[in-house]
Amino acid sequence: MSTAVLRARGVRKSFGHTEVLSGIDLDVTSGETVVVLGPSGSGKSTFLRCVNLLESLDAGRITVDGRDVGYDVRNGRLHELAPNEIARRRRDIGMVFQQFNLFPHMTALENIVEAPIAVLGEGRREATARAVQLLAEVGLAGREKAYPRQLSGGQQQRVAIARALAMRPKLMLFDEPTSALDPELVGEVLVTMKKLATAGLTMIVVTHEISFAREAADRVVFMDDGQVVEQGTPEQVIDDPQHERTRAFLSRFL
Amino acid sequence: MATTVQEAPPAGVNLDVRNASRRKHPWRWLSALVVLVFAAQLVTMLVTNENFGWDVVYSWLRAESIMRGLGVTLMLTVVAMVIGVVLGVLLAVCRISANPLLRGAAGVYIWFFRGTPTLVQLIFFYNLSALLPQLNLGIPFGPVFASFDTNTLITPLLAAILGLGLNEGAYMAEIVRGGLLSVDPGQKEAGQALGMTNTRIMKRIILPQAMRFIVPPTGNQVISMVKATALVSVIALSDLLYTAQSIYNRTFETIPMLIVVCLWYLAVTSVLYVVQSFIERHYNRGARHQPASFWDFLRIRPKGSAA
Numbered sequence: 001m002s003t004a005v006l007r008a009r010g011v012r013k014s015f016g017h018t019e020v021l022s023g024i025d026l027d028v029t030s031g032e033t034v035v036v037l038g039p040s041g042s043g044k045s046t047f048l049r050c051v052n053l054l055e056s057l058d059a060g061r062i063t064v065d066g067r068d069v070g071y072d073v074r075n076g077r078l079h080e081l082a083p084n085e086i087a088r089r090r091r092d093i094g095m096v097f098q099q100f101n102l103f104p105h106m107t108a109l110e111n112i113v114e115a116p117i118a119v120l121g122e123g124r125r126e127a128t129a130r131a132v133q134l135l136a137e138v139g140l141a142g143r144e145k146a147y148p149r150q151l152s153g154g155q156q157q158r159v160a161i162a163r164a165l166a167m168r169p170k171l172m173l174f175d176e177p178t179s180a181l182d183p184e185l186v187g188e189v190l191v192t193m194k195k196l197a198t199a200g201l202t203m204i205v206v207t208h209e210i211s212f213a214r215e216a217a218d219r220v221v222f223m224d225d226g227q228v229v230e231q232g233t234p235e236q237v238i239d240d241p242q243h244e245r246t247r248a249f250l251s252r253f254l
Numbered sequence: 255m256a257t258t259v260q261e262a263p264p265a266g267v268n269l270d271v272r273n274a275s276r277r278k279h280p281w282r283w284l285s286a287l288v289v290l291v292f293a294a295q296l297v298t299m300l301v302t303n304e305n306f307g308w309d310v311v312y313s314w315l316r317a318e319s320i321m322r323g324l325g326v327t328l329m330l331t332v333v334a335m336v337i338g339v340v341l342g343v344l345l346a347v348c349r350i351s352a353n354p355l356l357r358g359a360a361g362v363y364i365w366f367f368r369g370t371p372t373l374v375q376l377i378f379f380y381n382l383s384a385l386l387p388q389l390n391l392g393i394p395f396g397p398v399f400a401s402f403d404t405n406t407l408i409t410p411l412l413a414a415i416l417g418l419g420l421n422e423g424a425y426m427a428e429i430v431r432g433g434l435l436s437v438d439p440g441q442k443e444a445g446q447a448l449g450m451t452n453t454r455i456m457k458r459i460i461l462p463q464a465m466r467f468i469v470p471p472t473g474n475q476v477i478s479m480v481k482a483t484a485l486v487s488v489i490a491l492s493d494l495l496y497t498a499q500s501i502y503n504r505t506f507e508t509i510p511m512l513i514v515v516c517l518w519y520l521a522v523t524s525v526l527y528v529v530q531s532f533i534e535r536h537y538n539r540g541a542r543h544q545p546a547s548f549w550d551f552l553r554i555r556p557k558g559s560a561a
Contacts, residue, residue: 105462167448
């Protein structure tokens with residue numbers, strides 16, 4: 001039986017007077033690839049950022065691997081954690097950003113080894129060997145010494161994926177990983193992500209790539225207006241959507 | 255299809271931009287001539303006007319007292335800048351922290367020290383004993399462990415260091431803050447997502463990138479500080495200027511002594527300009543635009559310009 005890596009219950013979030021998330025319930029089990037679809041402004045990126053607490057929650061609860069990222073449970077109540085403890089709990093959650101967010105003053109290799117050495121306390125040699133191997137896995141063998149600006153967008157995003165993988169995350173979050181890429185570079189990133197999905201990494205992917213959802217997702221979640229409208233297998237949600245809003249959204253991609 | 259076939263441009267060596275005749279710049283030549291005339295006038299004056307007293311300048315240029323004054327000036331610059339930079343980083347971090355109390359306190363500090371003249375601050379510190387005759391170390395409103403006489407504690411040197419350093423901290427804070435804010439917020443998020451602590455993110459991710467924006471203005475601050483130390487001559491600290499003043503008060507060779515002072519300030523600031531350009535290049539690793547080479551200012555036709 002597979003266990004729940006992520007469990008979200010009644011997650012609410014507002015920016016000013018605008019409610020972006022109006023009660024999200026979502027479970028992700030170990031090894032599952034969940035693709036979140038939805039129109040812009042539907043709250044899917046915000047939800048992803050709530051998972052590793054880049055955004056705080058207003059209400060509800062999210063646990064990763066059974067623990068709240070930002071809170072401890074004591075005497076039947078949640079207690080806010082100190083920043084360094086939150087940092088410790090983020091280690092197990094990898095994130096890939098729309099804008100890559102590679103560190104521009106470091107080479108591809110330095111980008112990857114920084115956190116394993118600083119956060120996990122790995123030795124430099126060990127971390128370097130693994131980084132070289134990870135770069136090869138994302139198809140960038142030999143580009144260890146390249147600075148981010150010397151790489152194409154697709155290559156930068158693959159370095160960012162390798163950087164997140166170097167922390168051996170239990171859960172990977174992809175926040176529109178191909179939206180900032182030129183169309184001809186989207187494919188190489190999606191191929192890398194499909195390999196990870198096949199290899200059994202637990203992934204939540206926010207994307208507009210319907211074809212990726214169809215080919216790589218175990219489950220597709222459709223969000224609109226801060227709510228989960230429907231979810232199911234790619235065949236159910238993409239080919240036979242039950243809700244009018246899902247149909248309206250998908251029709252734009254046909 | 256009835257399209258008009260455009261006549262092919264005649265082939266020929268002369269119709270290649272490589273062989274195009276360059277644009278003429280008559281105004282540049284004219285202005286160069288004007289500058290030359292002024293320069294010649296200046297040189298003539300420097301040589302013929304005996305009031306410059308070049309022999310006096312030469313004899314005092316490396317006199318021991320002057321060298322000691324220069325030493326004080328350099329030491330003051332270094333100490334005040336170190337205090338300024340450390341204080342500036344701390345204030346800048348306070349200024350952008352989530353804690354409203356820290357933000358407010360740093361804001362008030364910067365407001366006060368930038369809002370009053372450095373000269374007044376120096377004199378204020380020098381006369382601190384008039385305000386607080388005793389400085390006590392102990393628990394606020396509680397027992398006192400040690401007590402100092404302000405007049406013996408605050409020497410002119412300490413007053414100068416405090417005045418210049420605390421003042422510099424306020425200016426550096428704004429420079430550092432600007433640098434920190436210029437780093438894309440996504441960088442911090444990437445660090446957070448990797449489980450790095452805030453201190454680590456600041457040290458390894460944000461500060462190194464902010465350096466590119468902090469170093470050039472800091473270089474200017476150092477150069478300004480070299481010159482600002484001349485202010486301490488009002489509190490009778492024997493820096494370069496005060497030493498020269500005490501000499502010409504005796505010998506009445508005012509102009510030659512001031513020239514000695516200027517030559518030394520120029521020598522120091524020139525060296526600093528060179529150092530600054532090298533440091534700037536170091537922090538530009540991975541950046542799109544490499545800074546111009548230090549010697550580029552000597553080029554008449556800048557590299558890469560069309561005309």
